[in-house]
Amino acid sequence: MARILFLTDFSEAYARNLLLGIARYARNAGQAWSLCRLPLSIRDKFGIGAVLELAGRMRADAVIGQFYNTDNVELFAQRGIITVAQDFEARFPNIPNITGPHFLAGKMGAEYFLKKGFRHFAFYGMRDVVWSDERLQGFRETVRAANPGFSFSALDKSSRNELWNYDPVQLVAWLRALPKPVAVMACDDNHAYHITEACQQREGGGKLRIPDDIAVLGVDNDETICRLSEPNLSSLNQNIEQGGYDVAQLIDRIIRDPATPREDVMVMPTHIVTRQSTDIYANGDQHIAEVLKYIHENIREKISVDELVALVPLSRRLLETRFKKSMGTSIYDYIIQTRIEKVAQFLCEGMSVSEAALELGFSDIKNLSRMFRQLRGMTPSEYRRHVLHPER
Template sequence: MSDFKRILIATYGESGYARDIVIGANRYAYEVGSWFMTHAIEGQWPLEVRWDGVLGCFGWRTNRDQVAGLLRATSHLVSVAQFLNDVPELIFIGQDNERIGALAAEHFLDRGFRHYAMLKDAGYWSTLLRAKGYRDRVSKDGFEVRESKATWADWRHPGRDAGRQGRWLRELPKPCALFCNSDGVAWQASISCHVVGIAVPDEVAILGVDDNELYTHAVTPALSSVRTNAERIGYEGARQLHALMRGEKPPREPRLIEPEGVMLRGSTDTIAIDDPELKAAVRFMRAHACEGIGVGDVVRAVALSRRTLEMKVRRVLGRTPRQELARQRLERAKELLLATDLKVADVARRTGFESLERFVTVFKRAAGLRPTDFRRRHRRPTGWAFDVAAAQPYGQPADH
């Protein structure tokens, strides 16, 4: 037992993000094979124990005294949440929050929106960075972002049509792309839209962050969300902790992990296009792309000349009809790889590819990974990877 290292994962609670951090760190610990790892939430951190290393997933309630207590309990501490980012002793590996905001903007820009809005729940550092990324990316294409002046208390009670939130939603130019810095805020915005009679996604499309199914599937339509790659952050945080424990020098700069992408659901499954002919063409492509259709099929379906279709699609979406069909097939393929147990050959067939070989080639060119590698890297487990209440040293029998 003397070779085993005692590792604590100290989290602010049992949120989806914290859960995925534990799963990712657990995966690294399993590879190491010599860590005794346990997990405790804020208020229950066992600070009387001497830990070989601590992975800290801090929240907005975490204060400097609590972090100081952890530093007294260990010589090696790595933070994987962007709170208390100004504490010099903390080594940070976490979300690239500006990129999360930019990715949200690109998701809406791809759908042709011209009106943009944003909701933030508080002035946390991560929230401010997500807002900056969203605002900067939208402004790059010549658009402005409207931000709510309602207080956090106004949005905490979405069932109340008590003035400011309702007025703000009604006054938004339609159709509008609404980015919310968390799934909880997106859930509140969705309910508020329902209360004041605003259609989601046709009038207001809503996108959250974290892909927390406690919120994303608690409303209709279900909420689209940016997946933050928390499992990988947990894995890389554990890897950095291991490096410190081996005596390696700490990194000079924080390390930021890019988000995985957007999980598309009903709340943003729309096209913000005023031209009725072009809107019909894009809807037809998105409805039938996986049936193996070509540009000629689209031309026949919407009674446009090929030249006119090419011109309109390129002007609004910034790509050709052929590229849009290919993009739709690949997006659907990613969904099937992550959400089902279908064999790769079945995914290829269901997304309109004539052969498995062609599918693998096209997918790797676009995603940078073979389909099997993409599924292995990005697929999210359905639950906790281990029972923290009965954690045993990896590689040891349970009765040791």
Template sequence: AKTARLLKQSGVPTVDLLGELIPKPQVPFVAPDNQQVAELAVQYFLDRGYQSFAACGFRTGLRPMLDQRCLKFQQQIQETGAECALFTPRGGGKEGPSWEREQEQIARWLQGLPKPLALFTCNDTRGREVLNACQTHNISVPEEVAVLGVGNDDILCQLSDERLSSIDVDPQRVGYQAAAVLDSLMQQKPVSDLTFIPPRRVVSRHSTDSLAVTDPELATAIQYIRRYACRQIQVEDVVKQVNLERRVLERRFRKLLGRSPKAEIIRLQLVRARELLAETTLSNTEIAYRCGFNSAAYFMDLFRRKVGQTPGEFRQTSQSPEQIV
């Protein structure tokens, strides 16, 4: 914060990427959109049937943007009518507790929370530390605690056999936008004080590879849909996998996820379509085929109705600058 103030006073064009001065930025600030990050995380866990939630950040005030990220997650969970525990390190004076002490605190905190637990961590560093604490104290991941990070840092997420699921916050676009703001400052053009970049998607790995579903037939149905949604399956195919009548399956499905099996199939098809639009240059025809839609025309019409954009518009706003060029 002191460095940012000195740079501001010196008149040197400066862009903040850490958010240490939030909520009162003294230089232009560019960062991932915490509101949308939290929304993505909440929906991700709800789609997996979780009813117990928690968020884990660092010592309050150390990184205000990361504090805000956890609070946004907690607030949105509470809006669903559920509770969300929030971890705050204790002791250690101004510097906070030692790493070993904090690991013990995290483990004890997790041991006292209801299971299965959906745990949101403020970034991948914190997510990796939580995984270490769970491993050291024999807390099963993801069966007891499903851990989701933010940042999708390849090194941190792939560091061990317990690979960390994480939200891809599109760091290339964040960096590109920060450079654009800096360029405008250097040319003495007006810029926005705050620029927030929407996250791209959740990248699922081992740390969340579980469903918080106690109903075995429902768990089987959900797993089947997740595996084969893009292979033109119908609800009748799902019914064949479980020992239930269709109307019973529909009722249980709606009670848990708030939507029908058919709606879940379509949702997962569109999730995959968004990924392909953002990450490839495949045509609409090829994407429709890969996602299990009957035709490109049907895919484009459905995408526009459900997403609010045409596939082309979505691709233009979702791809990183270097992909667009």
């Protein structure tokens, strides 16, 4: 029986979902694993040595934790204890990390807002924290690549601050100074929640409207935070439970064969869950904004360009020209891309390929697979397996 110590913040859904993934691996492997949760206060009050001593007394096989990079994690290896770092400040070079392609997460956030027609962008995060810094980089570079003329701003607080210890006065002032409407990506759901709180402040000019003035996107899709927020938060979902499964599989391999390579475990971003905080289409051209809104609200139906022409006082040729200039792609291609993104979302949520096709009115599975492969680089079945069951 493997005994795993978990040193992390259990108030966050991220840690709880990792635990669920570890438990799933143990269950699938037919093993009775002991998963012991430790509060971060042990490390913070008494130092990493106290965690090491406790791990020794409990005869732990492995410790998974949020470690500072000043923590001497080599001490665990000296005691024969496997150590895995959960993304905290920076990746460790000498032990496995539970991490992710954070640049990709930022890129996905930017692409999401770009498809909604925004021209002003901002990012709110923490300085010198790898997952925040890389999400900022992916978000900023994607915006600038789309159009160097788009505005961009960033506000980051010191990484040494407590999670909830932020300066609301500074945040409100920054938000008020941004050109509107603005699309703001936060480094995680907690920071996105900071923004929704700040927008409720009346000092200095009244409340900021979400999403009319400020559209807000978080990361991790923590249901509790997203639904407590007013309005409810949109968030980038990550396959966290699968990350827990993968780290358990790695630990099991190392227990069986200590020579097993220590590889990082990647938690993959999957799709964006849209809620009220981003329920807007902010194109400066009101006719294009109306077309975008119609496309997204009716994406489960077959949409023709003629339907869209009937919505606005423009000829077909003029609408197509203005849409291409505004969105960088044709109306037809935009609809196809949006439908394929919806298919991908349904697959991430557990639908079969045929169920997703039925939801979106695709009568020809082969044609769907061809278009999906062109845009995603793999078939819908391969994508579903890659996201939901990469261990198979």
